[in-house]
Amino acid sequence: MAKDIWAFIEARDGKPRKISLEAIGKAKELAGARGVKLGAVVIGADAGAAAAEVAKYGPDVVYAAEDAKLKDYSTEPYARVLGDLVKEHSPAVVVFGVSILAKDLAARLAARLGASLAGDVVGLEGDGELVATRPVYAGKAQTKVGFKGEPVFLTIRPNVFPAATPDGKTAEVVKVSPKFEDKDFRVQVKETIIPKKERVDVLEADIIVSGGRGMKAPENYAIIEKLADQLGAAVGASRAAVDAGWRPYSDQVGQTGKVVGPNLYVACGISGAIQHLVGMSSSKVIVAINKDPDAPIFKVCDYGIVGDLFEVVPAVTEEVRKRKG
Amino acid sequence: MKVAVLVKHVPDTETRIQVKPGDKKINEEGVTYIISPFDEFAMEEALLLRERLGDVQITAVALGPQKATEALRTCLALGADDAILVSDPAFEGADAYVTAKALAAALKGGNYDLILAGKQAVDDDAAYVGTAVAEFLDLPVINLVTKLEVNKAAGTAVAARDLDGYSQVIEVKLPAVFTAQKGLNNPRLPALMGIMKAKKKEIRTLNAQALGLAPNELGAEGAKVEVKEMFVPSKARKNKVLTGAPAETAPELVKLLAEEAKVL
Numbered sequence: 271m272a273k274d275i276w277a278f279i280e281a282r283d284g285k286p287r288k289i290s291l292e293a294i295g296k297a298k299e300l301a302g303a304r305g306v307k308l309g310a311v312v313i314g315a316d317a318g319a320a321a322a323e324v325a326k327y328g329p330d331v332v333y334a335a336e337d338a339k340l341k342d343y344s345t346e347p348y349a350r351v352l353g354d355l356v357k358e359h360s361p362a363v364v365v366f367g368v369s370i371l372a373k374d375l376a377a378r379l380a381a382r383l384g385a386s387l388a389g390d391v392v393g394l395e396g397d398g399e400l401v402a403t404r405p406v407y408a409g410k411a412q413t414k415v416g417f418k419g420e421p422v423f424l425t426i427r428p429n430v431f432p433a434a435t436p437d438g439k440t441a442e443v444v445k446v447s448p449k450f451e452d453k454d455f456r457v458q459v460k461e462t463i464i465p466k467k468e469r470v471d472v473l474e475a476d477i478i479v480s481g482g483r484g485m486k487a488p489e490n491y492a493i494i495e496k497l498a499d500q501l502g503a504a505v506g507a508s509r510a511a512v513d514a515g516w517r518p519y520s521d522q523v524g525q526t527g528k529v530v531g532p533n534l535y536v537a538c539g540i541s542g543a544i545q546h547l548v549g550m551s552s553s554k555v556i557v558a559i560n561k562d563p564d565a566p567i568f569k570v571c572d573y574g575i576v577g578d579l580f581e582v583v584p585a586v587t588e589e590v591r592k593r594k595g
Numbered sequence: 596m597k598v599a600v601l602v603k604h605v606p607d608t609e610t611r612i613q614v615k616p617g618d619k620k621i622n623e624e625g626v627t628y629i630i631s632p633f634d635e636f637a638m639e640e641a642l643l644l645r646e647r648l649g650d651v652q653i654t655a656v657a658l659g660p661q662k663a664t665e666a667l668r669t670c671l672a673l674g675a676d677d678a679i680l681v682s683d684p685a686f687e688g689a690d691a692y693v694t695a696k697a698l699a700a701a702l703k704g705g706n707y708d709l710i711l712a713g714k715q716a717v718d719d720d721a722a723y724v725g726t727a728v729a730e731f732l733d734l735p736v737i738n739l740v741t742k743l744e745v746n747k748a749a750g751t752a753v754a755a756r757d758l759d760g761y762s763q764v765i766e767v768k769l770p771a772v773f774t775a776q777k778g779l780n781n782p783r784l785p786a787l788m789g790i791m792k793a794k795k796k797e798i799r800t801l802n803a804q805a806l807g808l809a810p811n812e813l814g815a816e817g818a819k820v821e822v823k824e825m826f827v828p829s830k831a832r833k834n835k836v837l838t839g840a841p842a843e844t845a846p847e848l849v850k851l852l853a854e855e856a857k858v859l
């Protein structure tokens with residue numbers, strides 16, 4: 271019997287994350303092409319709620335592993351639960367949406383099961399042999415990889431594949447009781463620190479407005495934030511801005527920061543150093559605002575404005591406000 | 596205490612990556628190599644541990660061709676006590692899985708209290724090897740640490756690590772594997788004295804046989820993924836750069852974004 275295709279679902283506040291809906295979307299496509307069943311797995315202390323929600327997005331079955339011990343994410347208990355499910359049902363492919371959690375979990379379990387793992391997948395051919403496209407050298411090159419043996423674990427980049435939408439049906443939710451071993455708890459989470467943050471993270475955002483050294487001072491980010499507010503965007507930064515202490519490291523885009531791929535990336539006062547470009551070059555549309563007409567960023571942008579960002583950014587903000595009414 | 600640091604020798608991040616048509620790897624001509632940046636954080640943390648705790652023996656470990664000894668030599672110059680190069684022509688075609696298998700075999704029996712790696716190597720960007728080494732050695736792993744404190748007497752470590760939009764403070768009983776993230780520390784450069792001393796230190800080389808690995812566990816045969824093609828993606832950008840007064844360029848840009856690019 272042909273083996274199922276699965277999506278791993280990460281839930282937050284009882285709801286599947288957007289990247290997980292993208293994982294279902296991709297898994298659904300694969301399952302459809304192969305004529306096999308689509309499964310979804312939700313793991314956590316409140317997995318039940320998210321599973322009920324996920325059930326509407328097209329899977330044939332949702333496995334919900336709920337246990338108070340799964341409240342804080344820890345690699346090994348999660349790997350135990352997902353690993354036991356994979357061993358029991360032998361899916362051919364498990365699709366994860368890229369996140370720190372998913373990459374951590376997929377890596378541990380792939381090593382444990384001898385699964386074939388491809389991370390940060392940006393393209394997938396699946397009707398015949400499975401072939402995944404993934405960036406290497408920080409996106410300066412890409413590889414197409416094939417797999418030896420099953421299961422295959424794929425982590426897919428956010429904002430690359432379309433998210434699944436509710437299909438009017440509701441799948442069966444199967445409750446799973448996790449069985450742990452003592453060694454799954456060698457690591458103990460002592461504390462969880464959630465920074466106060468009103469704004470969406472650069473990894474989740476459809477639009478990012480970034481500021482670099484050209485911002486000159488931390489308080490000047492107010493003009494970036496105003497534009498971001500108009501666009502519903504996240505705020506990013508170059509390493510120069512982060513190293514200067516103007517912005518938190520979590521905002522850094524680039525080789526040693528985050529690799530993002532939004533629909534729109536607006537770079538303000540950023541020169542376009544290669545280590546920055548590799549972090550944002552897969553954005554669908556790139557806009558550059560810089561006073562130096564020779565700045566390298568203009569060579570890789572779709573649209574650019576040569577000018578003083580302290581004049582240009584507020585003018586753009588005002589235009590967006592007018593257009594949005 | 597014994598600390599092992601995994602370092603990979605990778606193309607400099609400034610390198611222009613080129614691939615000859617039909618090749619499955621990059622054109623290495625004229626490429627300069629460095630220690631993968633996240634591994635520098637791992638190495639620095641080992642040095643800091645020694646400064647804080649005193650008696651810490653540091654072993655740098657790299658898998659790669661002979662020239663990867665350069666990375667190990669740098670670690671020795673920074674203050675590593677010894678170094679191991681895992682090298683064998685049979686590793687050609689190895690993926691992250693095989694690499695982790697071999698590194699785990701090289702570390703096994705070494706009684707390391709901590710194994711430090713980078714969160715990801717900046718060539719394959721797999722973010723896999725540190726975790727897989729932990730699995731193969733049946734050790735816990737804490738990925739993406741931004742803070743690490745070791746309590747020698749208790750045999751434990753407390754680490755802070757980033758997750759998606761939040762962070763955790765975690766306690767673990769040693770031995771354990773940790774992967775380093777930016778923010779952990781500020782890597783130092785080797786001092787002249789260190790460079791002189793490093794020349795006298797020995798680098799042990801272990802081949803596949805010495806590691807007790809079977810031929811089918813090596814290289815392309817043992818690999819779980821097979822590179823079928825490598826290419827440099829071409830991304831044609833529109834490159835419409837507007838000059839002039841903001842009163843003109845700003846509305847023009849917003850119009851283009853809304854009507855041409857359709858992203859607003």
Ligand SMILES: Cc1cc2nc3c(=O)[nH]c(=O)nc-3n(C[C@H](O)[C@H](O)[C@H](O)COP(=O)(O)OP(=O)(O)OC[C@H]3O[C@@H](n4cnc5c(N)ncnc54)[C@H](O)[C@@H]3O)c2cc1C
Pocket residue numbers: 481482483484485507508509510511522523524525526527528538539540541542543544545546549559560561562565577578579580608632
């Ligand atoms: C191993 C390594 C890893 C790295 N990782 C990263 C990374 O993850 N992310 C990253 O960003 N960088 C990274 N870097 C650093 C990178 O090389 C650059 O130094 C950095 O990106 C520069 O930031 P910037 O563009 O903000 O500053 P600059 O290069 O100084 O550019 C500032 C720009 O602002 C423009 N400007 C100034 N004033 C104005 C104004 N009033 N109006 C309009 N424009 C103005 C200038 O013309 C200039 O182009 C890394 C470097 C190394 C070696």
Ligand SMILES: Nc1ncnc2c1ncn2[C@@H]1O[C@H](COP(=O)(O)O)[C@@H](O)[C@H]1O
Pocket residue numbers: 601602603604631633634637656657658659691694698711712713714715716717719720721722723724725
């Ligand atoms: N060939 C190698 N030699 C030594 N360490 C390695 C090697 N490959 C990977 N590592 C370690 O594992 C980390 C993650 O690598 P990767 O999984 O390839 O992204 C790196 O930062 C290194 O610390």
